[in-house]
Amino acid sequence: MIDLQIIPFAIISIIMIGSSIMVVKSKEVVHSAFHCVITMMAAAGFYVLLSAQFIAVVQILVYVGAIGVMILFAVMLTTRNQEVE
Known part of the structure; x- marks a missing residue:
């Protein structure tokens, strides 16, 4: 019989x-930053599957919260070329 924990593992x-x-x-830097946040949330999901809830919460607070916001602010505060391809 298949272990029931393999299903959430496969989805994550x-x-x-x-x-x-x-x-x-992604060609857009903002989209790349958004996908990076999703990747970090999935890593926190792996910690939950390993029964390390504290590490999952720290992962979400530090990496998703702080690093994700820092990346988005860095992207928003940089100048873009207005050239159209």
């Missing part, structure tokens, strides 16, 4: 791999 793995690929493939 697919989300993490997909969002990691989108970080690299």
Whole structure:
């Protein structure tokens, strides 16, 4: 019989791999930052599956909260080229 923990693991793995690929493939920097936040949330999901809830909360607070916001502010405060391809 299949272990029931493999289903959430597979779902989180697919989300993490997909969002990691989108970080690299996105042409918009804001979209890349958003996908990076999703990747970090999926990593917190892995910690929950490992029964390390405290580490998952720290992952969300530090990486998703602080680093994600810092990346978005850095993107918003930089100047963009107005050239249209």
